[in-house]
Amino acid sequence: MANRPQSDSLQRILDSSVGYILLWEPVRDEAETIIDFRLTLYNPRILETFAISPEVLVSHTLRQIHMVTDEIFANYVRVIETGTPYRAERAYDYNGNTRWHDITATKLNDGLLTIVKDITDTKQVSLALQTQSQLLKQVFDSSLNGIYLLQAVRDATGAVVDYRVTQCNRVAQQELLTQFGIDPLNRTLLEIYPASKDQGLFTIYKDVLQTGKPHQSERHYPLQNLWYEISAVKMDNDSLVITFVNTTATRLTARQAIRQAERVEGLLNGSINGMIAMEPVRKGSTVQDFRFTMANQMAVQMCRIPLEQLIGGSLNTLFPSAKSFKLLDLYVSVLETGQPQRTQFFYNVDGYQAWYDLAISRMDSDTLVLSYTDITESRVMQQRLEQMVEELKRSNEYLEQFAYIASHDLQEPLRKIEAFSNLLTQHYAASLDNTARDYLSRLSKSSVRLQTFVRSLLAYSRLTIGNEQIRNVPLNRILAEVLLDLNEAVLEKQAQISISALPIVQGNATQLQQLFRNLISNALKFQQHGTAPVIQISARTVDAKDLPNAPIAQRRGQWVVIDITDNGIGFEEKHHDRIFQLFQRLHGRNQYEGTGIGLALCKKVAELHGGAISAHSTPGEGSTFTVYLPYEES
Numbered sequence: 223m224a225n226r227p228q229s230d231s232l233q234r235i236l237d238s239s240v241g242y243i244l245l246w247e248p249v250r251d252e253a254e255t256i257i258d259f260r261l262t263l264y265n266p267r268i269l270e271t272f273a274i275s276p277e278v279l280v281s282h283t284l285r286q287i288h289m290v291t292d293e294i295f296a297n298y299v300r301v302i303e304t305g306t307p308y309r310a311e312r313a314y315d316y317n318g319n320t321r322w323h324d325i326t327a328t329k330l331n332d333g334l335l336t337i338v339k340d341i342t343d344t345k346q347v348s349l350a351l352q353t354q355s356q357l358l359k360q361v362f363d364s365s366l367n368g369i370y371l372l373q374a375v376r377d378a379t380g381a382v383v384d385y386r387v388t389q390c391n392r393v394a395q396q397e398l399l400t401q402f403g404i405d406p407l408n409r410t411l412l413e414i415y416p417a418s419k420d421q422g423l424f425t426i427y428k429d430v431l432q433t434g435k436p437h438q439s440e441r442h443y444p445l446q447n448l449w450y451e452i453s454a455v456k457m458d459n460d461s462l463v464i465t466f467v468n469t470t471a472t473r474l475t476a477r478q479a480i481r482q483a484e485r486v487e488g489l490l491n492g493s494i495n496g497m498i499a500m501e502p503v504r505k506g507s508t509v510q511d512f513r514f515t516m517a518n519q520m521a522v523q524m525c526r527i528p529l530e531q532l533i534g535g536s537l538n539t540l541f542p543s544a545k546s547f548k549l550l551d552l553y554v555s556v557l558e559t560g561q562p563q564r565t566q567f568f569y570n571v572d573g574y575q576a577w578y579d580l581a582i583s584r585m586d587s588d589t590l591v592l593s594y595t596d597i598t599e600s601r602v603m604q605q606r607l608e609q610m611v612e613e614l615k616r617s618n619e620y621l622e623q624f625a626y627i628a629s630h631d632l633q634e635p636l637r638k639i640e641a642f643s644n645l646l647t648q649h650y651a652a653s654l655d656n657t658a659r660d661y662l663s664r665l666s667k668s669s670v671r672l673q674t675f676v677r678s679l680l681a682y683s684r685l686t687i688g689n690e691q692i693r694n695v696p697l698n699r700i701l702a703e704v705l706l707d708l709n710e711a712v713l714e715k716q717a718q719i720s721i722s723a724l725p726i727v728q729g730n731a732t733q734l735q736q737l738f739r740n741l742i743s744n745a746l747k748f749q750q751h752g753t754a755p756v757i758q759i760s761a762r763t764v765d766a767k768d769l770p771n772a773p774i775a776q777r778r779g780q781w782v783v784i785d786i787t788d789n790g791i792g793f794e795e796k797h798h799d800r801i802f803q804l805f806q807r808l809h810g811r812n813q814y815e816g817t818g819i820g821l822a823l824c825k826k827v828a829e830l831h832g833g834a835i836s837a838h839s840t841p842g843e844g845s846t847f848t849v850y851l852p853y854e855e856s
Contacts, residue, residue: 241338241339241340242264242336242339243335244263244268244336245261245262245333245335246259246334247260248334249283256302258283259285260283260284261284262333291312298327301327301328301329307327308325308328309327311325311341312325320342321340322345324338326339366467367393368390368393368394368397368398368466368467369393370387371389372386372388372411372427373385373386373388373461374431374461375410382431385424386410387407387408387409387411387414390406394406394466398414402415411427415443417443423441427454427462430454430462431456434456436456437452437454438451438453438454439451448470449470449473450468451466451467451469452465495593495595496517496518496524496593497517497520497521497592499515499585499591499592500514500589501515501588501589501590502557502588502590509557510538511536511537512550514532514536514537514540524596525540537549537550549580552565552582553590556582556583556584562582563581563582564580566579567580575598577596578594580594581593643662643665646662692728694727695729695731696726697725697727697782701721701724704739704742705742707739708742715746715749715754717746717749717756718755718757719757720757720758721759722759722760722761725763725853727782727851728854733830733831734831736823736824736827737823737849740821741786741824741849742757744820745757745788745790748790749788753789755789756788757787757788758786758788759785759786760787761782761783761784763783763853764780764781764783766778770836774832774833774850780853781833781851781853783849784848786846786847787846788844788846790845791841792839793839793845795838795840801837828850832852833849833850833851834849834850835850836848
């Protein structure tokens with residue numbers, strides 16, 4: 223009976239406990255291994271919480287009533303075997319609701335004492351705070367601005383001597399680590415940036431801490447050439463929240479934009495062209511006028527209107543004559559179509575006369591840019607040049623006509639001189655002394671030479687070419703005809719002539735035949751003494767860009783380059799231009815016969831075909847004459 227009060231006291235303790243107190247005895251198998259636990263003592267609260275009857279609770283083991291997981295069971299066994307207490311927090315699902323328990327298990331004699339406390343309310347608050355903290359951290363770290371917290375560091379007197387970074391987001395950590403080479407977390411401001419004290423940032427933070435008044439400013443760090451927008455807000459007595467954003471790129475971009483604008487303005491004002499930008503003035507959807515929005519100095523000078531009056535002014539008001547020049551319609555067309563236009567017009571208003579070259583382009587949907595140049599001087603020069611060309615053309619026509627008539631009319635008396643000279647020789651040579659016969663021979667030779675000269679001059683004056691004379695000309699056939707004509711001279715001089723495959727070109731067959739006859743005749747004529755002439759004729763095609771520095775007017779497409787190479791006496795290249803001029807000779811008539819017209823004729827034929835001719839030579843080593851002709855594949 224003595225234990226009765228003690229048992230009653232224990233039961234009263236169990237009944238008054240807010241938690242669940244349970245005493246378990248181990249259930250062992252034949253090998254003395256704990257395989258389960260049976261309840262021997264408990265407080266009534268467990269019956270209320272789990273809606274279980276005392277009979278079920280007492281008659282069933284721990285595993286049978288499904289009160290533990292395998293992990294908890296293993297820990298209970300470990301407590302019995304080692305005597306080491308076990309404690310854990312566990313979540314359970316009761317009728318769709320999650321409950322949290324704080325479980326403590328200790329060994330009591332050979333049994334297991336478990337005390338289970340329901341901590342659901344506390345755990346829910348903790349989890350809510352944890353969720354909120356994580357959310358704040360996500361917001362903190364996802365901010366595009368750098369954010370860090372500064373805690374004031376005070377000395378023994380309470381004065382602020384530094385600030386320590388207690389928290390920082392990802393942007394702040396990365397920025398400070400990149401720019402200053404220091405991980406800011408748990409570092410002081412002076413450790414991160416010692417110059418902050420000299421630059422006044424340290425004092426600014428101190429003022430915010432003392433007054434509670436927020437601060438915002440842009441700071442420049444000249445050592446790193448960095449710009450930051452910084453704000454400081456007081457949190458509590460000893461904490462500041464610092465927010466910053468790196469504005470270096472924005473600053474540099476702004477400076478670059480300013481410099482670019484200055485450059486553009488400098489370029490515009492340095493331009494020799496007048497430059498004007500203007501926007502349309504509409505009534506409904508119809509463009510009725512244009513308003514000037516920009517003008518460079520040359521435009522102001524050429525318009526003879528002050529800049530302040532020009533900008534903001536309208537086309538119709540400042541230049542009412544634009545309608546008579548139909549410029550307004552042209553501007554509207556460019557604005558609507560976006561197609562650039564260029565025109566020249568003569569400006570004649572209030573006694574001021576000038577020619578302008580005007581280019582119009584659309585910069586965007588509502589802006590036109592005009593670029594114009596005063597071409598009065600060049601236009602006057604062009605008109606003068608056209609007059610001179612016309613006069614020169616008439617003069618050339620007159621000279622050609624004169625040369626034709628002169629050479630044509632000279633032929634008849636020359637034929638008579640030659641005929642009478644021959645008659646004198648035939649009938650009276652025997653009765654003449656040697657001197658008279660010599661004079662008569664010279665007269666005959668001179669008349670023949672003069673007749674040859676007149677025929678050459680007549681051939682040169684007749685050289686023209688029209689579209690109706692252009693045909694496909696096989697150059698190999700032309701060369702065959704030329705060699706047939708020169709066959710006697712070729713045989714006489716025992717010349718060796720080789721001709722490669724030549725293309726078909728567009729041209730006048732007769733003139734091209736004259737060209738090659740003169741070139742081959744020269745190669746035969748100017749042979750070296752005691753050496754048989756060797757002449758090689760070859761051709762190749764090249765692009766216009768690969769043409770040498772020859773006087774060719776239009777360089778485009780494909781070209782035929784024909785080389786006529788000989789082993790003759792050659793010439794000094796300083797005479798290159800001279801040999802292609804009329805009546806120019808490098809040798810006396812006693813050395814080599816000729817009129818001085820042959821190469822001039824070759825040059826004119828090449829030019830009439832849109833090409834050119836040049837020569838390369840070394841005295842005693844022969845010459846190469848090169849003919850350039852346009853080539854179109856047929």
